Amino acid sequence: MKIMIVEDEALLALELEEEVEAAGHSVIGQAMNRKKALAILEGQIPEFAFVDVHLTDGPTGLEVGRHLADRGIPYVFITGNLKRIPEDFVGAIGVIEKPYTMNGLKNALEYIARLLRGDIGLSVPPSIIVAPPAP
Template sequence: MRILIVEDEALLAMEMESELESAGHEVVGIAAESATAKSLVSDASPDFAFVDIQLQDGPTGIDVGRELAARGVPYKFVSGNLKRIPTDYAGAIGGIEKPYTVNGFRNALAFLETYVAGERGRQVPSSLVLAKRLPTE
Protein backbone atom coordinates (compact mmCIF):
# COMPACT_ATOMS: atom_id res chain seq x y z
CA MET A 1 0.00 0.00 0.00
CA ARG A 2 0.96 3.63 -0.50
CA ILE A 3 0.81 5.11 3.01
CA LEU A 4 0.81 8.67 4.32
CA ILE A 5 2.08 9.38 7.84
CA VAL A 6 0.68 12.45 9.60
CA GLU A 7 2.70 12.75 12.81
CA ASP A 8 4.43 15.71 14.45
CA GLU A 9 6.86 13.65 16.55
CA ALA A 10 9.80 13.14 14.16
CA LEU A 11 11.25 10.05 15.86
CA LEU A 12 7.87 8.34 15.97
CA ALA A 13 7.24 9.19 12.31
CA MET A 14 10.63 7.75 11.34
CA GLU A 15 10.00 4.59 13.37
CA MET A 16 6.59 4.19 11.73
CA GLU A 17 8.13 4.74 8.29
CA SER A 18 10.73 2.05 8.97
CA GLU A 19 8.11 -0.45 10.14
CA LEU A 20 5.89 0.23 7.13
CA GLU A 21 8.73 -0.10 4.65
CA SER A 22 9.91 -3.30 6.34
CA ALA A 23 6.39 -4.66 5.83
CA GLY A 24 6.67 -3.89 2.10
CA HIS A 25 4.67 -0.66 1.97
CA GLU A 26 5.61 2.61 0.30
CA VAL A 27 5.53 5.73 2.47
CA VAL A 28 4.38 8.51 0.13
CA GLY A 29 4.98 11.31 2.61
CA ILE A 30 5.30 12.44 6.20
CA ALA A 31 3.54 15.58 7.43
CA ALA A 32 3.85 17.28 10.81
CA GLU A 33 1.12 19.88 10.27
CA SER A 34 -2.26 19.98 8.56
CA ALA A 35 -1.52 22.08 5.46
CA THR A 36 1.29 19.77 4.38
CA ALA A 37 -0.83 16.72 5.17
CA LYS A 38 -3.77 17.97 3.10
CA SER A 39 -1.43 18.76 0.21
CA LEU A 40 0.01 15.23 0.36
CA VAL A 41 -3.49 13.73 0.46
CA SER A 42 -4.18 15.49 -2.81
CA ASP A 43 -0.79 15.13 -4.51
CA ALA A 44 0.46 11.71 -3.34
CA SER A 45 -2.83 9.78 -3.60
CA PRO A 46 -2.22 7.48 -0.62
CA ASP A 47 -4.07 4.18 -0.22
CA PHE A 48 -4.05 4.52 3.56
CA ALA A 49 -2.94 6.97 6.25
CA PHE A 50 -1.94 7.03 9.90
CA VAL A 51 -3.02 10.33 11.46
CA ASP A 52 -2.08 11.83 14.82
CA ILE A 53 -4.74 14.14 16.25
CA GLN A 54 -2.37 16.71 17.78
CA LEU A 55 -0.09 18.18 15.11
CA GLN A 56 2.33 21.12 15.11
CA ASP A 57 -0.53 23.50 14.30
CA GLY A 58 -2.86 22.15 17.00
CA PRO A 59 -5.49 19.40 17.14
CA THR A 60 -5.90 19.54 13.37
CA GLY A 61 -5.44 15.83 12.66
CA ILE A 62 -9.21 15.45 12.82
CA ASP A 63 -9.56 17.92 9.92
CA VAL A 64 -6.95 15.95 7.97
CA GLY A 65 -8.90 12.80 8.72
CA ARG A 66 -12.12 14.31 7.42
CA GLU A 67 -10.27 15.28 4.22
CA LEU A 68 -9.04 11.70 3.83
CA ALA A 69 -12.55 10.33 4.41
CA ALA A 70 -14.03 12.77 1.88
CA ARG A 71 -11.56 11.42 -0.71
CA GLY A 72 -12.32 7.80 0.18
CA VAL A 73 -8.90 7.12 1.72
CA PRO A 74 -9.11 4.79 4.73
CA TYR A 75 -7.09 5.86 7.74
CA LYS A 76 -6.45 5.23 11.39
CA PHE A 77 -5.88 7.72 14.18
CA VAL A 78 -2.69 7.37 16.22
CA SER A 79 -3.02 9.35 19.43
CA GLY A 80 -1.83 9.62 22.99
CA ASN A 81 -5.46 10.09 24.01
CA LEU A 82 -8.07 8.11 22.08
CA LYS A 83 -10.79 9.98 24.00
CA ARG A 84 -10.07 12.93 21.70
CA ILE A 85 -11.37 11.00 18.70
CA PRO A 86 -14.81 12.33 17.74
CA THR A 87 -17.71 9.98 18.42
CA ASP A 88 -18.19 9.51 14.66
CA TYR A 89 -14.46 8.77 14.33
CA ALA A 90 -14.37 11.39 11.54
CA GLY A 91 -14.53 8.54 9.04
CA ALA A 92 -11.55 6.66 10.50
CA ILE A 93 -11.40 2.88 10.74
CA GLY A 94 -10.30 3.26 14.34
CA GLY A 95 -7.35 4.24 16.44
CA ILE A 96 -4.20 3.02 18.11
CA GLU A 97 -3.02 4.60 21.34
CA LYS A 98 0.48 5.95 21.84
CA PRO A 99 2.79 4.81 23.15
CA TYR A 100 2.33 1.51 21.37
CA THR A 101 4.66 -1.44 21.11
CA VAL A 102 6.29 -2.46 17.84
CA ASN A 103 4.42 -5.77 18.10
CA GLY A 104 1.13 -3.92 18.70
CA PHE A 105 1.75 -1.73 15.66
CA ARG A 106 2.61 -4.76 13.51
CA ASN A 107 -0.55 -6.59 14.61
CA ALA A 108 -2.69 -3.53 13.87
CA LEU A 109 -1.01 -3.13 10.48
CA ALA A 110 -1.64 -6.79 9.57
CA PHE A 111 -5.32 -6.37 10.41
CA LEU A 112 -5.56 -3.12 8.46
CA GLU A 113 -3.89 -4.63 5.40
CA THR A 114 -6.56 -7.32 5.21
CA TYR A 115 -9.35 -4.88 6.02
CA VAL A 116 -8.33 -2.45 3.26
CA ALA A 117 -8.06 -5.42 0.87
CA GLY A 118 -11.74 -6.16 1.58
CA GLU A 119 -11.35 -9.15 3.89
CA ARG A 120 -13.61 -9.23 6.92
CA GLY A 121 -13.96 -11.50 9.91
CA ARG A 122 -10.36 -11.39 11.09
CA GLN A 123 -9.88 -11.01 14.84
CA VAL A 124 -9.20 -7.39 15.83
CA PRO A 125 -5.87 -7.10 17.70
CA SER A 126 -6.01 -5.62 21.19
CA SER A 127 -3.76 -2.74 20.08
CA LEU A 128 -6.43 -1.45 17.68
CA VAL A 129 -9.68 0.22 18.68
CA LEU A 130 -12.23 0.09 15.87
CA ALA A 131 -14.94 2.61 15.16
CA LYS A 132 -18.35 1.27 16.20
CA ARG A 133 -19.54 1.59 12.61
CA LEU A 134 -16.74 1.22 10.12
CA PRO A 135 -16.61 3.68 7.21
CA THR A 136 -17.34 1.07 4.52
CA GLU A 137 -20.35 -0.44 6.25
Protein backbone atom coordinates in the same frame (compact mmCIF):
# COMPACT_ATOMS: atom_id res chain seq x y z
CA MET B 1 -0.07 -0.20 0.01
CA LYS B 2 0.92 3.40 -0.49
CA ILE B 3 0.72 5.00 2.96
CA MET B 4 0.81 8.58 4.22
CA ILE B 5 2.02 9.38 7.75
CA VAL B 6 0.71 12.48 9.54
CA GLU B 7 2.66 12.72 12.80
CA ASP B 8 4.29 15.69 14.52
CA GLU B 9 6.86 13.70 16.51
CA ALA B 10 9.75 13.07 14.11
CA LEU B 11 11.06 9.99 15.91
CA LEU B 12 7.64 8.33 15.97
CA ALA B 13 7.13 9.16 12.28
CA LEU B 14 10.49 7.60 11.43
CA GLU B 15 9.75 4.45 13.45
CA LEU B 16 6.34 4.19 11.84
CA GLU B 17 7.85 4.59 8.37
CA GLU B 18 10.40 1.85 9.11
CA GLU B 19 7.66 -0.51 10.29
CA VAL B 20 5.48 0.26 7.25
CA GLU B 21 8.37 -0.42 4.86
CA ALA B 22 9.44 -3.57 6.73
CA ALA B 23 5.91 -4.87 6.18
CA GLY B 24 6.31 -4.39 2.42
CA HIS B 25 4.39 -1.13 2.02
CA SER B 26 5.66 2.27 0.85
CA VAL B 27 5.39 5.69 2.46
CA ILE B 28 4.37 8.35 -0.06
CA GLY B 29 4.81 11.24 2.34
CA GLN B 30 5.12 12.48 5.89
CA ALA B 31 3.47 15.56 7.32
CA MET B 32 3.83 17.28 10.69
CA ASN B 33 0.89 19.67 10.22
CA ARG B 34 -2.42 20.07 8.39
CA LYS B 35 -1.02 22.26 5.60
CA LYS B 36 1.70 19.76 4.66
CA ALA B 37 -0.76 16.83 4.83
CA LEU B 38 -3.15 18.56 2.45
CA ALA B 39 -0.25 19.46 0.14
CA ILE B 40 0.74 15.79 -0.06
CA LEU B 41 -2.85 14.89 -0.93
CA GLU B 42 -2.87 17.41 -3.80
CA GLY B 43 -0.08 15.51 -5.55
CA GLN B 44 -0.65 11.90 -4.51
CA ILE B 45 -3.43 9.63 -3.35
CA PRO B 46 -2.46 7.24 -0.57
CA GLU B 47 -4.26 3.96 -0.16
CA PHE B 48 -4.15 4.42 3.61
CA ALA B 49 -3.00 6.95 6.22
CA PHE B 50 -1.89 7.08 9.85
CA VAL B 51 -2.99 10.38 11.41
CA ASP B 52 -2.02 11.83 14.78
CA VAL B 53 -4.70 14.05 16.31
CA HIS B 54 -2.39 16.73 17.66
CA LEU B 55 0.03 18.15 15.08
CA THR B 56 2.50 21.03 15.15
CA ASP B 57 -0.33 23.44 14.32
CA GLY B 58 -2.65 22.13 17.05
CA PRO B 59 -5.36 19.46 17.09
CA THR B 60 -5.73 19.63 13.32
CA GLY B 61 -5.44 15.88 12.75
CA LEU B 62 -9.23 15.71 13.00
CA GLU B 63 -9.47 18.09 10.01
CA VAL B 64 -7.00 15.95 8.08
CA GLY B 65 -9.11 12.91 8.96
CA ARG B 66 -12.27 14.57 7.68
CA HIS B 67 -10.50 15.44 4.44
CA LEU B 68 -9.33 11.84 4.03
CA ALA B 69 -12.81 10.49 4.77
CA ASP B 70 -14.37 12.91 2.26
CA ARG B 71 -11.97 11.57 -0.38
CA GLY B 72 -12.67 7.93 0.55
CA ILE B 73 -9.14 7.30 1.82
CA PRO B 74 -9.12 4.88 4.79
CA TYR B 75 -7.09 5.85 7.83
CA VAL B 76 -6.56 5.33 11.55
CA PHE B 77 -5.83 7.88 14.20
CA ILE B 78 -2.75 7.51 16.38
CA THR B 79 -3.09 9.41 19.62
CA GLY B 80 -2.22 9.47 23.28
CA ASN B 81 -5.54 11.09 24.15
CA LEU B 82 -8.54 8.98 23.15
CA LYS B 83 -10.90 11.61 24.56
CA ARG B 84 -10.11 13.83 21.56
CA ILE B 85 -11.64 11.32 19.13
CA PRO B 86 -15.31 12.12 18.37
CA GLU B 87 -17.83 9.30 18.81
CA ASP B 88 -18.11 8.82 15.05
CA PHE B 89 -14.30 8.55 14.76
CA VAL B 90 -14.53 11.14 11.93
CA GLY B 91 -14.71 8.27 9.46
CA ALA B 92 -11.54 6.52 10.68
CA ILE B 93 -11.27 2.75 10.70
CA GLY B 94 -10.09 2.99 14.29
CA VAL B 95 -7.51 4.32 16.71
CA ILE B 96 -4.08 3.13 17.80
CA GLU B 97 -3.33 4.47 21.26
CA LYS B 98 0.08 5.90 22.12
CA PRO B 99 2.36 4.70 23.46
CA TYR B 100 2.21 1.68 21.20
CA THR B 101 4.69 -1.14 20.81
CA MET B 102 6.28 -2.00 17.50
CA ASN B 103 4.71 -5.47 17.75
CA GLY B 104 1.30 -3.91 18.37
CA LEU B 105 1.77 -1.58 15.42
CA LYS B 106 2.83 -4.48 13.21
CA ASN B 107 -0.29 -6.44 14.19
CA ALA B 108 -2.51 -3.41 13.56
CA LEU B 109 -0.93 -2.80 10.15
CA GLU B 110 -1.40 -6.43 9.16
CA TYR B 111 -5.06 -6.28 10.25
CA ILE B 112 -5.62 -3.04 8.31
CA ALA B 113 -3.98 -4.40 5.15
CA ARG B 114 -6.13 -7.53 5.28
CA LEU B 115 -9.27 -5.51 6.02
CA LEU B 116 -8.63 -3.24 3.03
CA ARG B 117 -8.06 -6.29 0.80
CA GLY B 118 -11.57 -7.39 1.74
CA ASP B 119 -10.70 -10.30 4.02
CA ILE B 120 -13.61 -11.22 6.28
CA GLY B 121 -13.85 -12.79 9.71
CA LEU B 122 -10.73 -11.03 10.96
CA SER B 123 -9.84 -10.88 14.63
CA VAL B 124 -9.19 -7.32 15.73
CA PRO B 125 -5.78 -7.11 17.42
CA PRO B 126 -5.74 -5.51 20.88
CA SER B 127 -3.48 -2.73 19.55
CA ILE B 128 -6.34 -1.09 17.60
CA ILE B 129 -9.68 0.20 18.76
CA VAL B 130 -12.09 -0.10 15.85
CA ALA B 131 -14.70 2.52 15.11
CA PRO B 132 -18.28 1.76 16.05
CA PRO B 133 -20.53 0.73 13.15
CA ALA B 134 -22.28 3.60 11.38
CA PRO B 135 -25.94 4.01 12.42
